[in-house]
Amino acid sequence: MLDLRKQQILQAVVEDYISTAEPVGSRTLARKYRLGLSPATIRNEMADLEDAGYLDQPHTSAGRVPSDKGYRYYVDCLLELQPPSPQERQRIEENLSYRREGTYVVQAAARLVAEFAPYAVLAVMPGLNRSRLRHLQLLPLDDHHLLLVMAADPGVIDTRMLELSTPLDRKERRRLVSLLNRDLAGLTLSDLDATIRQELRDELGPALYEQIMDQLHDVLSGSEPGKVLVEGLVNLLRQPEFQDVQKLTSLLEVLGRQDEWLIDLLRRRVRPGEIGVSIGRENEEEAIQSCALVTAGYEVRGEVVGMLAVVGPTRMEYGRVLGLMREVAEELSRVLDEL
């Protein structure tokens, strides 16, 4: 635990560095922040903070820069969460409330965050497997193709083309459709997968059953995770830490990866109802060890159905971002809950 004065100095260093992106020296600190201390004293304290690992020194005669540990302490103990401005809050409400489909709401949320904070934003769409099913309907397109339309709880619509090797006549289609549409509301798709299978097999012939089930299985088993959306990439280009194309490349490679990888990345960081922060080397994934992630899950009926994340340099405006994310995630959950 740091004493009060060290805390004040650490806080000043972090906040100054966050706003200027320049190493901060004792003189600047004494001038800008009313600490009532001379530069010399501050120097001593900063030396202590450096020894304790909260600050780094890029080179002997430069100012100090917060280390990952320094940011961590700041976020955990010093940070005051900064709620969005009234204007921002209003924009958030306006933009989220009127949309009728879950995916668009989530997309709008990601855009908003990317607009209000100068970093990149990841959004994981609600996955069908996690959601509660409301409707499952088959539409015959032609005699070899059925279109499976799924409507799940937070206003998520997805469709899937099913291909049949043997044609189905009209009557069989009807039977299949009514079979599937019976008694399904309120089950998760994974439940469906387990409970309805046997019943289906009995009612359909085994051949037809196999064909359809093979393809349904892909969808229902949850191997189809929510899609991932990236917004505000350009924001990163304005950050001085990404002026170096090298770093930018490695980050962009990460953000361009497979959806599964990104979802997994986020899922490990998201806990229901709280905002997660992981800073620099705290991240196991090497490619993002010079970044900070702020993650939030959004929920429908108390269940996390998707995630939002802000990706930026460790020198991130944590106060603003945390406040923003809390607001947006809550509003998002609220709006989706009503769909």
Add this chain to the structure above:
Amino acid sequence: MLDLRKQQILQAVVEDYISTAEPVGSRTLARKYRLGLSPATIRNEMADLEDAGYLDQPHTSAGRVPSDKGYRYYVDCLLELQPPSPQERQRIEENLSYRREGTYVVQAAARLVAEFAPYAVLAVMPGLNRSRLRHLQLLPLDDHHLLLVMAADPGVIDTRMLELSTPLDRKERRRLVSLLNRDLAGLTLSDLDATIRQELRDELGPALYEQIMDQLHDVLSGSEPGKVLVEGLVNLLRQPEFQDVQKLTSLLEVLGRQDEWLIDLLRRRVRPGEIGVSIGRENEEEAIQSCALVTAGYEVRGEVVGMLAVVGPTRMEYGRVLGLMREVAEELSRVLDEL
């Protein structure tokens, strides 16, 4: 028209510059390409080419660099189109042929191009307005919401949530559904918009008609253009011309713009059956005047339903890209035609 020797020299300059990204001098040219000429002669010819506007000189004592006009001449007269390798061709066929939904096929095509060429790729999904309608179906979700499911010709599925201010009972839903699903196959959605309206108004009450039509109209009027996909952004970071974050930023801003803007950009460049090339200053849009665009439309039953574009520096491997795009666009059209 340039004489043969000037053509050869221009070609050598362009190709050398494309592969090295370094201004090319007379000595290099004489050594690398068997022109049977001394550096001095080449110098004279290059001076002529510069006077005529085909080459630029970054500064007095550097080599020459092709100008936009030089690239244009190269593309129009000197280029030999380089078809993809057998392996590439095989990958293309494999990756496009087995998918059942148009949007995934197009996405796969864009990914392939971005994999085989080190530039960014834009893909415009088939728009519903342009496609031919196969199925239009309404699913009642609850008494205030209908889900409109549209299946159009090149395997395009789209859904749209319709909201009703007054609830519909079961019977009315049925009537609506059967009404809409009757006699629609083979019409474009825009045709539908014009022809069926009156009939619908007669059969439904005017109040209900207005509610539904207002919302249908958005979808059917074609104000809903195909979505735009961007692949291979990271490729650009490897290009020396985008090491400068400035240029990168302006380009990324363009690629991140509204779908409508990008679609409009491409539409003006696409002619059925041919590959379009626009180079540097030839582009009206200021933000891409340091880029080259290679555009191709893909077709279903002879009608352009979507577009692909490669975006890169003017120093682009035109031979490879043109060959690749021709192959991919053709294969794409072929596969979609079969859906």
Add this chain to the structure above:
DNA sequence: AATTAGCACTCTCGCCTGGTGAGTGCTAAG
């Protein structure tokens, strides 16, 4: 014992400098 003033020291950054090399344009010879 804590704080601070003073001072020498370190290190980066920007600027200038001169040398190097690639490439040119010109001229005159082949």
Add this chain to the structure above:
DNA sequence: CTTAGCACTCACCAGGCGAGAGTGCTAATT
């Protein structure tokens, strides 16, 4: 018309230098 020769230009690089910011240490002050 082509080419060899030559003087010239200019970007690039390395090294040197001064300025400025910031540090750590020491001694004086409170």
